Amino acid sequence: MSIQTRRERERAERERLIVTAARELAEAEGWDAVTTRRLAAEIEYSQPVLYSHFKGKGAIMAAVAVQGCADLAQEMRTARTAVKGTRKALAAVGEAYTTFGRRRPALYDAMFTHAVDLPFATPDAPAALQEAFGELVRAVEPIAAPGDDVGLLTETYWAGLHGLVTLVRSGRLPEEAHEQRLALLIGHFTAGMGAGAEAD
């Protein structure tokens, strides 16, 4: 039994190594540079080893994406709990989200841009995904009007943030006015709130 567990442990560690190498390579040189040959060289094994861990390159990217979601969730939580007030919390989370997307573009692409067959909006989505979405929900929920569906409202806010990130990153929108656009988005989502709800 000890031998079995040791092997499983080593195998799990190698799997972690693959995912880490893929993420680092992608963040350093973009996903185009992440080829199975290059990745195999990076982990100092031959190509077929990758396929004994993952079904293919897409599955490796999916694993990186899940890891990235955990990172994003943590950054959003930190941002949200660092400020006081519902309006500020929504802004902080929005800021954290877009900053993440612009600071770690390759990771962001794996998570939200590239086609990747992960279950997303279902109960059997990976925990990290649900955590990240949950952070958004916690920020949006306080600004929802009485009759609003919080889930749908969160998804809509998410879409706004995602649009800003992707359009800026792909050069469709100039980078410089990003903060102003983000402020506009947040402003419109908090416009319906009661005026005296908080002391700014």
Added chain:
Amino acid sequence: MSIQTRRERERAERERLIVTAARELAEAEGWDAVTTRRLAAEIEYSQPVLYSHFKGKGAIMAAVAVQGCADLAQEMRTARTAVKGTRKALAAVGEAYTTFGRRRPALYDAMFTHAVDLPFATPDAPAALQEAFGELVRAVEPIAAPGDDVGLLTETYWAGLHGLVTLVRSGRLPEEAHEQRLALLIGHFTAGMGAGAEAD
């Protein structure tokens, strides 16, 4: 001179043929199916002919994207002028935009998702791009508050629409509640308007 012009005319026609074939193939089977070999077979020429017209596959996709922008601009204009009232106009354009994105996903990807080196937010952007954005501006401008920068507000609205389209299309958001999310987005963008501005 007559011969020269005839050749140029034939050449221009073949270029149109390439772009059309690329668009149709992409819309029928996705961009992965649009290989240079396949495209060459489709137009009944050999591969290198493509490279005498375009710098590479990316340039062909860019040409398709520009053509798509013209289509989108027209559909948005039709939608906008078909209704009366600023709020309804904004909704109609948003609806037209997202419908376009979901009805012609391959075209939409070439325009707004895939990396393509087209000048976007500059004066030397292709006319079709500026037209499409101009249609958005015309719909957003009436709902802008006095101090607002209309351009930035339009970009923000665009980002919201783009986020909705891409997240739904990639399976990150369930398709069914799309209309409700769109209504939420539009609602928040028109929330600041004076109540009696129009008769619904």
Added chain:
DNA sequence: ACAGATTGGCTAGCGCTGCTAGAATTCCCG
């Protein structure tokens, strides 16, 4: 402790991609 079974990794290769050099053909003009 040793023979046989099993696991696991590697070499080599398939079919495909975007793209291009150089041969071959076609066309125009004198």
Added chain:
DNA sequence: CGGGAATTCTAGCAGCGCTAGCCAATCTGT
């Protein structure tokens, strides 16, 4: 009708994701 220019095609390069089949190291049963 022949020479020169423009144009198109054949053939191939390097690299991609992925996999079949061999080979060595390891574990198991006696």
